[in-house]
Amino acid sequence: MPRSARVAELVDAPDSKSGGSNTVGVRFPSRAPKANGSEYSEPFFVLKETETAIISCKTAYKALSSYSNFAEMKSTLQVYNSLTRQKEIFTPLNPPKVGMYVCGPTVYNDVHLGNLRTFTSFDLIYRWLTECGYSVRYVRNITDVGHLENDADEGEDKIGKKARLEQLEPMEIVQKYTNGFREVMRIFGNFSPSIEPTATGHIVEQIEMVKQIMARGLAYEVNGSVYFDVRSYAKTESYGALSGRQIDELMSGSRDLDVQSEKRDALDFALWNKASPEHIMRWPSPWGEGFPGWHLECSVMSSKYLGMPFDIHGGGMDLKFPHHECEIAQNVAATGCQRPVNYWLHGNMLTLNGKKMSKSDGNFLLPGDLITGNHALLNRGYSPMAIRFFFMQAHYGSTLDMSEEALAAAEKGYQRLAQAYGQLKNVKGSGQEDPGVEAWAERCQAAMNDDFNSPILVAQLFEAAKWIQSAAAGGIQLSSNAIQVLSTEFERYFIRVLGLTESRNESEEGSIQHIMELILEIRREARIKKDWSTSDLIRDRLSRAGISINDGKDNSTWHYES
Numbered sequence: 001m002p003r004s005a006r007v008a009e010l011v012d013a014p015d016s017k018s019g020g021s022n023t024v025g026v027r028f029p030s031r032a033p034k035a036n037g038s039e040y041s042e043p044f045f046v047l048k049e050t051e052t053a054i055i056s057c058k059t060a061y062k063a064l065s066s067y068s069n070f071a072e073m074k075s076t077l078q079v080y081n082s083l084t085r086q087k088e089i090f091t092p093l094n095p096p097k098v099g100m101y102v103c104g105p106t107v108y109n110d111v112h113l114g115n116l117r118t119f120t121s122f123d124l125i126y127r128w129l130t131e132c133g134y135s136v137r138y139v140r141n142i143t144d145v146g147h148l149e150n151d152a153d154e155g156e157d158k159i160g161k162k163a164r165l166e167q168l169e170p171m172e173i174v175q176k177y178t179n180g181f182r183e184v185m186r187i188f189g190n191f192s193p194s195i196e197p198t199a200t201g202h203i204v205e206q207i208e209m210v211k212q213i214m215a216r217g218l219a220y221e222v223n224g225s226v227y228f229d230v231r232s233y234a235k236t237e238s239y240g241a242l243s244g245r246q247i248d249e250l251m252s253g254s255r256d257l258d259v260q261s262e263k264r265d266a267l268d269f270a271l272w273n274k275a276s277p278e279h280i281m282r283w284p285s286p287w288g289e290g291f292p293g294w295h296l297e298c299s300v301m302s303s304k305y306l307g308m309p310f311d312i313h314g315g316g317m318d319l320k321f322p323h324h325e326c327e328i329a330q331n332v333a334a335t336g337c338q339r340p341v342n343y344w345l346h347g348n349m350l351t352l353n354g355k356k357m358s359k360s361d362g363n364f365l366l367p368g369d370l371i372t373g374n375h376a377l378l379n380r381g382y383s384p385m386a387i388r389f390f391f392m393q394a395h396y397g398s399t400l401d402m403s404e405e406a407l408a409a410a411e412k413g414y415q416r417l418a419q420a421y422g423q424l425k426n427v428k429g430s431g432q433e434d435p436g437v438e439a440w441a442e443r444c445q446a447a448m449n450d451d452f453n454s455p456i457l458v459a460q461l462f463e464a465a466k467w468i469q470s471a472a473a474g475g476i477q478l479s480s481n482a483i484q485v486l487s488t489e490f491e492r493y494f495i496r497v498l499g500l501t502e503s504r505n506e507s508e509e510g511s512i513q514h515i516m517e518l519i520l521e522i523r524r525e526a527r528i529k530k531d532w533s534t535s536d537l538i539r540d541r542l543s544r545a546g547i548s549i550n551d552g553k554d555n556s557t558w559h560y561e562s
């Protein structure tokens with residue numbers, strides 16, 4: 001049972017007559033409130049784990065784990081809400097259910113490294129919400145139509161253009177890059193969302209929303225296209241609240257309309273675009289053949305699968321304006337719901353070597369380049385888990401700069417923690433020492449409850465790695481309880497929450513472990529024979545490779561140098 005469960009816990013049955021050793025009890029600490037406001041006395045009830053009851057017992061265990069975590073987390077998890085610009089206690093609309101929508105990729109090229117960071121950040125958030133016991137419906141869309149080259153409704157459709165250049169069907173482009181995107185997500189340890197809807201799969205619903213907005217007098221049709229009337233909307237609703245822009249400033253800052261523009265106002269945006277004769281992707285609509293505006297799909301698919309309002313909407317910082325601002329306006333205009341989303345969360349930018357990533361000036365890497373190392377900006381490749389760990393060392397809301405130096409440091413850090421995780425399986429609780437593991441576990445939990453603060457959590461894991469390494473080297477003699485807590489919590493945070501799992505890496509770590517055991521064995525025999533030159537040679541050569549040896553009384557241990 002996760003250690004965060006403070007409200008209820010499973011204990012050995014206090015009454016052996018009720019079922020002997022196969023019985024478990026459920027104890028509610030006296031501070032646990034009942035639904036009616038009174039408090040539980042303990043033990044609350046006893047479950048007899050007989051053959052017939054075993055399933056219900058396990059179900060109860062699972063339910064209690066969820067309930068206990070949820071009951072505690074709901075009062076302690078704080079998230080930074082971009083809409084209110086402050087940290088707020090996270091209170092879902094329909095607990096224990098949580099609805100989370102994240103703007104997904106436009107599948108016309110390989111996933112950008114910056115987007116990989118954003119999606120990995122929301123994977124962390126998804127993992128922690130799940131760990132807290134929430135039942136999360138995570139919707140992340142695939143944009144396969146409607147995203148034009150320019151945010152101001154200009155230029156070609158990105159997918160249509162790629163299809164034209166590569167002489168392929170647009171859906172071949174969509175399939176190719178959707179496959180590639182999913183593969184990258186998998187390699188970097190990101191869970192699949194619960195639903196991954198596509199824009200082309202929701203044309204009917206998008207046309208319906210356009211009709212609703214028009215019916216409320218907040219959109220107008222010109223020559224087969226439909227535009228959202230921002231100025232009319234802003235008379236009664238606030239436009240610009242999320243991005244902190246004033247409508248007057250936006251008006252004065254926007255450039256004059258082109259002579260040929262059909263829009264009444266430069267701030268208006270397309271809900272439906274008329275398809276020109278050469279445009280490939282097109283659908284019939286009440287306004288003629290065309291295709292949806294980019295912002296519309298997210299309004300439609302989030303509300304379809306999560307209801308309106310819903311809990312969390314995420315995306316990259318660059319999407320705040322105009323994309324997310326337009327989404328809010330569409331949902332408010334279509335449904336009248338004043339606050340379609342309760343918590344807006346935004347992931348920050350990834351820079352490369354101190355500069356914004358840009359293809360045109362060569363300061364640009366793809367996720368695959370980082371793994372192979374086959375790029376002019378790289379001397380070598382890095383494992384996906386080392387790269388994921390690099391992301392986790394920064395808070396999702398902070399900018400992060402990537403460089404080879406920083407990646408190499410992250411790789412070492414990841415290896416140290418992976419090694420400590422491996423050592424935990426072999427450390428025996430032979431003593432009575434406890435360096436304060438209970439308080440440590442609470443600090444880990446507090447870090448994640450503080451707006452998913454992964455860098456603080458990573459610092460806590462390094463703290464634990466020191467104890468584990470010392471215990472493995474025969475330094476501190478940990479109590480069995482301390483080892484039990486460390487094992488449970490280290491696995492919880494390192495594997496499940498930070499998502500630092502990958503069978504390839506683990507097997508690599510396992511191979512290194514075996515090789516090191518062999519090397520240490522050879523060195524031990526050399527020392528028994530007083531062959532100090534061989535013993536010193538091994539130690540010095542390993543040191544050069546970044547590995548330290550600690551010589552204990554009976555055996556030697558090793559660790560990656562920090």
Ligand SMILES: [Zn+2]
Pocket residue numbers: 102103104298323
């Ligand atoms: Zn979106």
